[in-house]
Amino acid sequence: MEFAKAAWDPELHGFRVDPTAYLAELPRLRDALPPGAWAFAADEEHYRFGTGARCVKDLGLAGVDIPGRKGGGLTLTFVPSEWKHDTGLRIRYAGVRHFSIDYAHAIDWMETDTVLLDEILPHDAGCSHEIALTDAVIIVHCRDLEAVWGGV
Template sequence: MRHVVASSFDASAYLGALPQFAGQLPTGAARFATDPGHYDLAGSRCVKDLAVSELLHDGPAGTVRIRYAGNPWKHDEDLIVQYTGVTRLDVDAGDPSEGSGKVYGPGLIGHIMLDEILPAPEGCRHEIAGHRGRVVVVCADLTATWVRVPRPDDPPPGSWTPVLALGDRWHWLGRTPDGTWVVGVPHRRADPAEDSLDTLLEVLAGSWPATARRWSGLPPQAPALQTIVRHALVCGDWRARLALEWLEQGLPMSEDLAGALQVVQDDRRYGQRERHRARRLWKSYRRDAGH
């Protein structure tokens, strides 16, 4: 690879150079290379962590079709890349690539680390680096398509409706037809909100005012932000620090939150700074409440 350092999952140099040569790429290749999610390592449409599930090479037709299976912990979809006008196919996985109608099986090069698309005299050159090898395709152009694949544990359609994204790219707060609030990944299983407080903590990554504005459109029966903050306080570590920030930003206090703050200020497992912040918030609440 010329710019991407696949072994360290670093595409920064490539992304820096991409604007200079994106106009030289064929239409489909340019669309795929410049997709904002392509190198978003934590995103659900990043090539990292995909795995080749099928590679079909039709020599006489000059086509290659590669299907990449999504990682169930990251992707909701598989990626299919169709190459046309293929003049070169190299598969570095101990398996020859010559011939027509060649089908390569799953796990060909291991999970994908990263890829790189560059202009070539023929059109473009696509190199895919895996943990156990690599694939290089030189072609006139390519088309990349994401397709959702049903899984055995998928719930029946309509079993719950996503309502609000939590901010971690995958999970949503939603409701079942009987009104139960749940947390899950769209098209996948969802669990009751009261059993998903650890996942709901993702909302703390945003500021209290911004999240409060998003939450204001939900009905009163939705999980309360105060409940999430209380859970963060008793969890400790970075989650307690985010909860303290929300309280300092103006999240309304309650007796339950005051009790959690009292636990924090007296528990030496928390850092001294966090204990002092908790004590200031607790004293302010008690003073304002007239205690």
């Protein structure tokens, strides 16, 4: 991620996450981000870790529906954290040009990969969405995305 920070801290025995630099940059990205990406990134609860019902932190990755054709759609499904969220999140990506999941390390004491932090930036395709999970990183380049809370 370019601005947001999510990294394992061995002294803390946990992750340090900090969206401060991204949140400072976000207002300057408004005109460069597609409408759905902007609406999701700019949601006032998106990065409200302690109290935001629509905060992405601690959502569990539950499913990946990969496009069957080039430029098709992609859907990521996240289940709620029982301690934080009332509902899960489904993100639908349109015009996907790149999708990857990189499992860089292994944390075998966790049953589900959970979201640490994410960052949406302008990209030639429309936008890029990088999601740091406890055990992996997801990167999507797409025309736009739609984030729908509920029904998960």
